[in-house]
Amino acid sequence: MMIRFNYLAKTRRPLFRSGFTTIAIDNRIRGPLAALIGTIVLTATLSMVQLARLHAAQSAYAAAALRLSADEPALDDLAALRKHVLDGTRLSERVAVIRRASLLHANELTWIGNHLPPQTWLTVLRYEGGSYSLEGTSDRASAVGTAMLDLHDAARATIPQLISLHDDGTGGATRVRYTLRVQTKR
Numbered sequence: 001m002m003i004r005f006n007y008l009a010k011t012r013r014p015l016f017r018s019g020f021t022t023i024a025i026d027n028r029i030r031g032p033l034a035a036l037i038g039t040i041v042l043t044a045t046l047s048m049v050q051l052a053r054l055h056a057a058q059s060a061y062a063a064a065a066l067r068l069s070a071d072e073p074a075l076d077d078l079a080a081l082r083k084h085v086l087d088g089t090r091l092s093e094r095v096a097v098i099r100r101a102s103l104l105h106a107n108e109l110t111w112i113g114n115h116l117p118p119q120t121w122l123t124v125l126r127y128e129g130g131s132y133s134l135e136g137t138s139d140r141a142s143a144v145g146t147a148m149l150d151l152h153d154a155a156r157a158t159i160p161q162l163i164s165l166h167d168d169g170t171g172g173a174t175r176v177r178y179t180l181r182v183q184t185k186r
Contacts, residue, residue: 108132108184115150119143120178131183133163137175141165144178151182159183 025033105127112132116122120143124135138144144165151160163179 112151112182115147115153117143117146117150120147131181134180134182135178137168137177139176140174141176144176144180148180151180 109125109132112134113122119140120136120138122134122136124133126133138147144162148160148162151158159182161181161183163181165176165178168175168177
């Protein structure tokens with residue numbers, strides 16, 4: 001079998017190469033050119049991936065912002081409730097401190113009242129700076145001295161001081177006015 005070749009006939013090019021021209025590339029630059037093209041393709045691919053991730057992050061941010069704006073009234077209510085609870089807690093602690101102090105002062109006042117002799121009467125009772133100021137009257141000055149002795153107690157660490165004592169003899173009856181300060185040490 002013999003094959004004949006027509007060397008004069010026009011050769012037909014394939015359709016996919018019809019618009020392209022062949023470019024001659026020197027063998028010395030084929031490696032760097034391939035690396036450059038690979039780098040460009042890799043950079044384009046990574047850029048597309050990063051753009052897709054950025055778009056996903058923007059969508060997630062928009063969804064979170066929408067949820068946050070929907071939750072904002074509830075967060076404001078929660079903050080107001082938290083402030084109310086903290087204020088209530090502070091108020092409870094303050095009331096407890098006042099109750100303890102009031103109970104302590106009530107016990108001290110009861111002790112002072114129980115240790116005053118029957119011949120002494122109180123007209124004014126003040127609490128100032130850690131000490132009680134007692135003002136009153138008595139039938140005689142010795143009763144005030146007895147009151148000072150009765151109010152001096154080492155176990156309770158009370159120290160009475162005589163501030164003033166003067167005769168208030170009005171209407172013929174002997175009366176003395178006194179002012180005592182009783183310091184309590186806690």
